Structures are given as C-alpha cells and as structure tokens.
Amino acid sequence: MTAPTSARGRRRAPSRIERAAGRAAALQKPRVILALLLLLALTCVLLLDGYLRAEVGGDQRVRTGAGSGDVPDRILNGGPILTFRGGRATTASVPSKTIALTFDDGPDPTYTPQVLKILDRYDVPATFFLVGSMVSRHPGIVKTMVDQGNEVGIHTFTHVDLSYQSNARVNREMRQTQLALAGAAGITTTLFRAPYSSETDAIDDFSWPVYRKLGEEGYTSVFVDTDSDDWKKPGASKIIDWATPKKGKGASVLFHDAGGERTQTIEALPRYIEKMKAKGYTFTTISGVVEKQDTAGEPSATPASGAASGAAGTSAGQGAETGVRPGTARGDTTAGGLQAAHRAATGMTLYEGKALLVAVAIAEWALPVLSGLLLVVGVAVMGRFGLMLLVARRHHRLRNRRRFSWGPAVTGPVSVIVPAYNEKECIANTLESLARSTHPIEIVVVDDGSTDGTSEIARAAADGLGIANVRILRQENAGKPAALNNGVRSASHDIVVMMDGDTVFEPETVRHLVQPFADPEVGAVAGNAKVGNRDTVIGAWQHIEYVMGFNLDRRMYDLLRCMPTIPGAVGAFRRDAVLEVGGMSEDTLAEDTDITIALHRAGRRVVYQEHARAWTEAPGSLRQLWSQRYRWSYGTMQALWKHRKSLTDKGPSGRFGRVGMPLVVLFQIVTPLFAPLIDVFTVYSMIFVDLQAALLAWLAVLGIQLTCAAYAFRLDREKYRYLLMMPLQQLAYRQMMYLVLIHSCVTALTGGRLRWQKLKRTGEVGTPAGANG
Template sequence: MVARHKQARDPRAHWLLLFLTLPVLFGALLFQGWTQNEVDGSPAKQDCTEPVPQDAAKAGPLLSVHGDRVESASMPAGTVALTYDGGPDPTWTPRLLALLKKHHAHATFFLSGAKAAEHPELVRQIRAAGHEIGSNTYTGADLGTASTARGKLELGLTQSAFAGADGFRTSLLRMPLTTTVPTMCGAEWPAAGRASDDGYLLVAADHAGKKPADGVVRQFSQTSLAYRETGQLLSDPHAKRFTTISESADSPAPAMKDVSAPQRWAGTGLIWFQDLGRSFVSALSWVLTIAAGLGLLRLLILVLYARAHVRRLERQRPAAPWLRRIKDPVTVLVPAYNEEAGIGGTLRSLLASTHRELQIIVIDDGSSDRTVEIATEYARRDRRVQVLRQANAGKAAALNHGLRYTRCPYVVMVDSDTVFEADAIERLIQPLAHPAIGAVSGNTKVGNRKRLLGRWQHLEYVFGFNLDRRMFEVLECMTTVPGAIGAFRLDALRGVGGLSEDTLAEDTDLTMALWRAGWKVVYEETAIAWTEVPTSLRQLWRQRYRWCYGTLQAMWKHRRAAVEVGHAGRFGRRGLSYLLLFQVLLPLLAPVIDVFMLYSALFTDSPVKSIVTWVGFLAAQTAVAAYALRLDGERRRTLWSLPFQLLVYRQLMYLVVIQSLVAFVGGSRLKWQRMHRSGTAAAAATHIDRTADGRRRLSATR
C-alpha cells in the first residue's frame, strides 16, 4: 500500500486504438459530407460562355467526342429509350420498375454512385429486371466547373460503387445537370471530351419536340412526375419499342461488364466506408441534440440553485445552522512533496491567521529539495509549526500520518501550494459548530491568472467548481471538499478510517465516505484560499487526468450510495447522478457541437443555422459565467477569454475525460503526477484588497 502510487503506470495501449479509429471515423464523416454536398463542384448548372461546336449542335443524343471529331447516333424510328437520372430512390425506383415490368419495357437508369452505395439492393433489382445502368457521377456535381481530379474521382468512385453493389462497371454516362446536346456548352464540352477519352459513351436527351415515332431518348428523374409521364409514354401508340440505350443503338459490346474480384472487394469497401460515414452523421445528430440539451440543462440548474443558495444565506446563516462561534484550537495538516517554491508562502499565510490557536503540521513526503529545511526554519521560529517526515508514500498516506499527531477537535487540510487569507480558517471552521456537519469546503481561487491559461482556469474555478458547490450545498450532495482548503471534524475523519489510498482523488473519496457515514458536508464561500494552477498544457493535462481518473475511481467505489437511505442515499442519487451526467457523459458528448459546426461550415449550403446555434450556446455560457463572477466578487472583464477557452481549453478537457474513462474501463493504473510549482500563489495573495461589500478582489494580478 505504501508504494502503490510508484508502481502504477500510464495507460498507453488505448492511445494506439484511438489513433487508429479516429482517422477512420473522421475520414468517413468528411467523405459523407463530400458525397452529400458540394466541394470543388457546383450543385447548379453554370451559365454557358460558349456554345457547343457547330458540328455537334445537331448531333444525336448518343455522343463520342474526340478532339474536334464528334460521333453521334440517334434512336431508330418508333424506338423510345427511357432514361432515369439520379437515384436509386427507395420510394420511386421500385414503382418505376413495377410499371416497366407491367408494360414489358426496359430502360436505362443513370445512377448516382453515392445513392448506389447507399442502396445497393436497388441496384441489384434494376439489373435483375433486365434494365441497363449508366453513370450519373458520384455526387451529381457539375463536371464543367469541377477540377480534372474531381471529375476523375466522381467517375472512378461511381464505378467502384457499381462494382461493390453488383459486380459490374458501365460505359454509359449522363453528365449531371445536362439535358440535350446543346446544354453541354461552355466548360461542359471539355469535360465531355475527357469522359469520352476515358471510354464513356455520352447520353443526352432529344429535344422535347421530337416524337416517339421518330425515335427518341427521353430523360426523367426518379420522381412522381416521372412515374406519371412514363405511364403516359408507355401508352403512346406511336412508340413501338421501349428499350435500353445499348440495345437501341445496336452496340456490338454490352455497356455493362463484370469486374474482377479485387475490384468488387474494393467496391464493397467503399460501400462499407460510406455506410460508416452515414451512420456516424446520424449518430452525431442524435448526440448533438443530447449534448446541447444536457449543456443547457446544466446551465439552468446552476443558475437556479446558485440563486437558491444566495437566498438561503440571506435567510438562514445569520441564525443557523450554528448557534455558537468556534474558538477551539485547530490542527492544520500540510502535506508536502518537493514544494520548496510554495511552502514558505503557505506557512506565512497560516501563521498570519486571525484564528491564533493553531497546530500546524507539515508532513514531508520524502522531498528531495529544500522543503524540509524551509519548513523546519518556520518551526524554529514559531512553536505552532511542527515538521514530520516519512518516506515517499503519497498524499493520502502523508495526511494519515499527520492525523496521528493531531491534538485538536477540528482539522483543516491545506495543499502546500495554497495561500490562505487571514480570516479563511476562522470562517471555514464555523459551520462545524452544527453537530451534523462533518466537513466544510472552502472557496479556492486561482492566484496565477495573468496568462491566458491561468485566466481560463480562473473562469473554470469560478464558473464551474464554485457554482457547482453552491448547488451541491442546496441539494445536500457536496461531492468534493478540495484538498486546497477543507475543514473536518477529527472524530468524523477517524470514524471513516482517515483518508483512503484506494483512489487518486483522495479528497473526493473522503467526502463521499463522510456522506455515507451519516455526516453532512457544506460550502463556505467566504473562506478563501489562493492556489497555484498549472502553467503549461502538459502540466494541466497531468493534473486534470489525475483528478478525472480519481473521481471515476471514487464514483465506482461509492456507487452503492445511490441505493442507500438517509444522507448517503440523498448524496448518491443526486451527487453521483450529477457527476455521471455532467462530468462524464456531457464532456464525452460535447465535442459533437464543435465537430458539427465544422461539418456544417464545410459541407452545407447554409452554415448560418449551426453558427447561430454555437454562438447562442456561447452567449448562454457567458451570461452564466458573468453571474458566477458577480457572486464571487470577481471582475467580469475576464470574460473576454471565454470564447477562446471554448475553442482550445475545452477540447483539452474533453480529451482528459475520454482518456480517463478509457483508461478506467480498461483497468489501467495511473501513476501520481506532480506539478512543477513556482510560488506564484503567494505573490497573488499579497495584492488582495477588500471591496465595499466585503468580498475580495485581486487588484494587481488581474
């Protein structure tokens, strides 16, 4: 048990899985966006700048273009070639097939490759009924305005979709957004030439005035209108034969040919990949709804209960829950491991406390720097300070060691990078006068907030942690008394066996154990301590990873609280449910909002709706953050950094939760991560002034 934290290791294997799966998922998402929308291709026909060449203007609807040479053919007299663009459509394609079967007619279906990959069973039905299939490109983009690479990709992917759907390729092509030969004008004509060079027979439609008796190629979309017009045409007495393009042109070679097994496998892979992208988009749509709902619900809950907490303070605290003022001696436990930069500032602030009856115990956890020397010097100067030493065993073991030397009925636990305000201890211990209260959480503030990363964490502490604690007190389900500033009854601590070494979040674990033992835990927002937060993303990642991983451990350890009675059951059903929904599930789902915004900006015709949604969500968060800053007596000008926090900082926190959850589920052990200290919390605390309403503000460091 003593060296358990040394034996733990960082989880690695799941990162390999993450790096392998994420590119596939995001690739499928981007591919789905490309197939459903337009990138490097226009969804509408562009106005022609030049007409088709003169010798092509009167060409037949079947074309081969080779430079300046144009070869064409028309339908024989009385022959009608029915052609259908787009699709296959799950509603109208089966109806058209039934109609054609009824009249013993055959047609040519120019299918979209993306639709063919989406509905391969319809492709097989078309072919099994004896009809012909041609290409209408993959997405139906205007080939005239698309790049050459995009054009080749459109045609090649369509052939792969056909190969995967029913093992064939086709030599027929209907250029999207064109009808008769003259509509292949402008940039369409060079694109037609490139397609002909690749072996395609281009199929246009005859002009509307040409009669079936003369032989025509009719063009329809797969819609209800096409169904009605096909029925009328099939009943035309002048149409003697309804057949496919190849049969009507008496082509010596079939338009559709079987492909090799490797080509079929590649096509099947394309269909699977598109299915993955489509499923991913569908899932993201649902997740987006859930994430947005949870996010807004959390903001609403925080505001409502923060207001309820303020009203409770106004009504109850002047008289209750405590009836007397605690002046008893207090033991302060300060665990320290290589904290030479901050231990001096911590001890100075404790010794300056307005609560003079103190027993300050510094427990050195095997430091290799000057921590012991600095603490010993303070002990030499003030008899209230005592220094204990032990081999490196972790924070929980250090605190338990200190508890064995505790002589006072009340215990305050302090991180060795934390600076207390002068009246913090006095304010912190007062709620313990109520006999049902076993622990009190103080108000932790960020000292080193000059830089952007510090400002982001400052907003998180005020907007997230402190608003949460106000709500937790009202709901009687405080989940964590922070290690930076917390007060406890000594008999409550001994009743639960001290601090457990089972988890990396020993403060959360202890708080949950106290609830289950029948004690109440409250929040004292006027007891303020300044802490030093990580100054680099690497340090922040390590700290939050440990916090999140440890919280998951504590939640699992105390999961049975949800079915218990009394205070324990209330805590379990409210506190654990909140953590599960808003600290685990919401961070897992919230990235969808950002992913969908990017997806919409890239692939939708009008991304305004998504952008407005994102901006609206930001506005709601900003309003709640402003309210939280006001409650904590903080200046609201810090809010300018909130949008940047949502773009960078929030993403890091998402990854922390994801990694922690995967590591926890996978059974990985996490080693203790220590943050490098610079002692800036002490510097921040020297610039505190008091506002007119008695709340603190930081003057020089903001």
C-alpha cells in the same frame, strides 16, 4: 521503474499503486491515441454523411458557358451519344421509331421502385444515370434495377457540375460512383451523363475538355434529344407531350426518378409508354442504340475531326488516375449476360465498393443515433445550467443573510496540515499566508520524502516569520494520502484543515472555513479554490472553469446535500470523522473525492463555504494541465466505482447514492463524454446544412454559458474582464478537457492504473491581500 529514494538517500520497495502504475505506464500513449481515434471516427462518420447529402438534387448549375469554336461543329450538330473510339470523337443518333428511355438523379427510395414496377409491367428497358451518393445509400434498389435488365450510367457522385472542377475532383466523382455500383450490383459502367447537361449543342469550352478526357478513358457520354421537363411539374399530359419525338424520329428521352417530388412522372410514365407503343415505337437502352448503329453502320454515327483527333486512347496513366477504368470492349462479358455497358467488378474494386457501402451504412445508422444523443446531451446541459443558476442564487441568498448562522462561533484552535513533496518554490509563500491567519492554528507540514530541501526551507521560513506553532514531520516518500494521514494522526486539535503545499490562504480563510462545524451534523467543509496565476491564457481559462464550474456546482450540491468533492487545496474535517472512515485512502487517485463520499456514507454532512478562499497555482502548460485533469477525472471514476454500493444505501447516509452519484455520473462523465457531439454537429451543420443558422445556434449556446459565467463571477465578486477569454476557451480548452475525459474512460475500461504526477511549480502565487483579482 526506478525505486523511489527517501530523504536519507535509502532506496525502498515501490508501493502497490506504484507497481501497478509501472505495468500500466507503457499503455498510456496507446490510450491517448485510441481516445483521439474515437473522436476522429465520429467526425469521419458525420463528414461522410454530410458529403453524401451535400450536393445531391441541386437544381442549378455552378456556372454556365456558351458553345465555342473549340468544339467540332459535327459534335454540336450530332446525335446524343458521344464516344471517342480510336481517339476520335463520334456521335450517334437514336434510330427512327426508337426511344432510349433515360432517367436521372436516382435512385430514390420512394419513386425509383415505382418506376421499376412500371417498366417491368410493360417489359420496357431503360437507362438510369445514377448519383453515386444515392447508390451508396440505397444499394438494394440498384441491384433490383440491374437484375431487372436495365442499364445504369454515372451521374457523378455528388451531382456536381464537372465543367469547372479540377481533374482530381472529376476522377474522384467518377471513381467513387464506380465503387458504389461495384458494391451495390457487382458491376462498373462505361456510360456517363453530366449533371445539368442537355443536348449536344450546349457543349461549351468548359465542358468539352471533361467529355474528351472521359471519352479517352473509355466512357460514352449521353445527352438528350427530347426532354420531358417533368421536374417542372407541368402535369402528366404536358410531360407526355414534351417527351414525344416529332415526326416519328428516334430520341434519347429524359425523365427523372429522383431529385424531388416525382408523382407526376409516375402518373405520366405508363400512359407515355402505351402512347409510344401505339405509335409503333420500340424501347431500347443506350447500349442497344450503339450496337444497332454498329451493326447497321448508319451515317448518323459521325466521326468528328478537330480537337479530339489527336487523342490516342486510354493510357495506363489515365487509367491509374481514375482508379476504376470502365474498359473499352463491347458486348456481353459474362454468362449471365450483362448489359453491353456493364463490366463485372472484380478484385479490389469489388472489395472497395463493398467497404464503401458498409461505411455509408454505418453513417446512415449513426446519424440519427447521434442526433438523439445530441438532443439528450443538449437538454441535460441546458437543464444543468438552469438548475445551477436557480440553486446558486438560492444558496447565495440563504448563506449571506444577516441572520444566517451555523451556531455559536467556532473560536478554538485548529490544525492545518500541509503535505509537501518538492515544494521549494511554494512552501515559504504557503507558510507566510498561514502566519497571517486571524484564527488560531497549529501548522503541521508533512515532508513526503522531498529531495529539494523543502523541509529545510519550511523551517527557515517559519523561523524567519516567527511562527512558533509549526511542526515539520518527515517521512519516506509514500504519496499524498499517506502524508495527510500522518498529519491527521499527529494533529493536536479536533478540527483539521487540509491544504496543498502550493496554496496560499487569505487571513480570514481558516476562520470562515471552520464556522460550519458549529452544526454538529457537519463533518467536513469545502472551501473556495481560486486560480492565482490567472494572467496567462491557460490560467484565465482555468479561472473561468473554477468560478463557473466548480463553485457553481458546489453551491448546487451543497443545497442538495450531496457534495461530491472537498478540494485538496482548501478543505476542513472533523478529525474523528476522518479516522472513522479509515483516513485518506490510497485506493484511488482522487483521495479527496474518495473521503468525501465515505463521509456521506458514514452519515456526515458536507457543506460549501464560499468565503473561505484559497489561492492555488494552476498548471502553467497544456502538458501539465492534461496530466492534472487526467488524474482528476480518472481518480473520480475510481472513487465512484469504489463507492458504487452507495446506490443501495438506506436512510440519510444513502442520500449521496440516491442523488449525488447519479448527478456526478451524468454531469461529470456522461454529458461531457458526449459533449463533443455538439461541436462536431456544429461544424457539420456549418459545412453541410446552414452556416448562418449553425453559427447563430452556437452563439446562442455561448450566450447562455456567458450568462451563467457572469452570474458566477458576480457571486464570487470577480472581475468580468476574464470572460473575454470565454469564446476562445470554448474553441480550444473545452475540447482538450473532452479528450482528457475520453482518455480517462479508455484507461478505466482497459483496467489501467495511474500514479500521482508531480506538477512543476513556479511559486508565482504569493500571499493575497484579501481582495479578489
């Protein structure tokens, strides 16, 4: 870090804060990245949870189609099991007096375990076609299912109709379900049943390419011979009747163990098994059917010619597309005796599956926690709005009564201290505004080692305006706190007004600002800072923030007697009170907040004077805005930490610790830190829950904020047209402020230090005419 240079060109040793800043400078960009990553992680968790829940259990097809000449007749008229061995489409039927019991849409934490208990009691195997998102949420049930000797197949990851999906979506649905199975039970599977499928005669032009593609990759597609239609909830007796094959035929029978309320299925299943066994039926899995057909060579296994005849089997490219290939071999593959359709998951497939389950577990755990936090944040934010409105109204009515008075009018001269560092664009406007003051003042300009001729411009402006009571002090660059302390020590009067070198006062500002000192308890007064360059988008956003946030807040804190900050742009102090607490401290970057809290702890009262208006030049770019707000928020955290012992202060001097400190921490750090939850949950709800309801909720919150802002504008007699920018402010500006706060928190937690950053000024804020704009 280059050592700072004084106005005379001499190099000096860097200060303690500057040395710390140099050591921390290299860490700032990584902290920004970490802050963004934290918000991204939160978004990803919610999106993952939304993806898991979005389409599961849907009861309607995306589209419907009809059979076509592109599907071979032998497939349309064939059995319920479709394979593509050797590139040729082949169907197989379930042998007579045999039932392949299948279940769709699981696993369900309520009904699937009950189904498994019934199957285990009757020693009956079944084939479960599982939804991948449900597998990832309930892996233990799948592990039990497989260990019990049942067979599992894929029912897609999100229960989506694949007929009209892209190849990429089809591959993703299959791969993700395979990974879920690998993580849950250590297996992959070759079985597939499409959501919303039925018998083979319902295969159409749109679904046939999907079956053919998956068949060429080694999957066996399974359809239905007999449907229990248990999802219609017709009663257990009808479910049993509808699930019974006619005339002793074999069948692939469909039940559901999930996707809705399945009490009737649970009631019907044991009675159905007993009935079928009494009729001489045996139960098997889909793989059992295929193996039996392979062994017997029965004619029901029918090769089909036509569209599938040119397929040459699974290629390496196809396997790479899918990512998790089911394989083509048959029979047991491990000593443990896996079902014929199962493959032991190994290597990256197994590890990725485990990682998927961990991610889903985090999402499942995080959602209720985040929902609870959102509720707390929402209640706190709405409570704050309500409190601000009530207190601001009382404050306005109290301070604007005709009979209200602080005491005898303060008419004595005061000292106005103007710290300036490279303020050549603004210093003349500042002095011109002070020259018009209706209250007698002494002006002390402290040039903090400027290199742009600020002091010379200030002297020329003072001479040109004929201001005799101007003193210009020059010091080596030491920072704003040092400049202010120099000005306080050099002040000739008991009351000192502090302002920034880029700020202009109205003629009545100083007079209004010093009147509260008629009350001997008052040690400092906060003025009303206004954004002067408000005719840009960024300026309008900050204008809304200043009027709605800062000034409504100050009214509330004033009545509660716990004002946390006197703005550097416009504030007044008793000189002896400043000296009593040791002057402006260099311990933090928010010296204004630091000294305000110190005054509270010294037993001094701090009040807000709404009529003492100052016009300041707000940052004109997002980069400068980020720099300023980052310093403000980080400096506030430093000040709060420095004065953390105020929480245990006793008596009147402990009021800030008892009331102000908790309010500042809650409303300026905690709730804004978690406020992004509101936006993330709003987007989440719009995508995955109910777009209309989420949009209405967002508009309702915006309406409440607009109401608060309109009332604040009314109190400050501002023009309402700027509120037209508020919806856009909520969509862009507010998110930036959240990121700034997150960045500041990360910096604070990692022990980083910052230095003052000089903002680029244009000098466009001129002397006001006395009316708001």
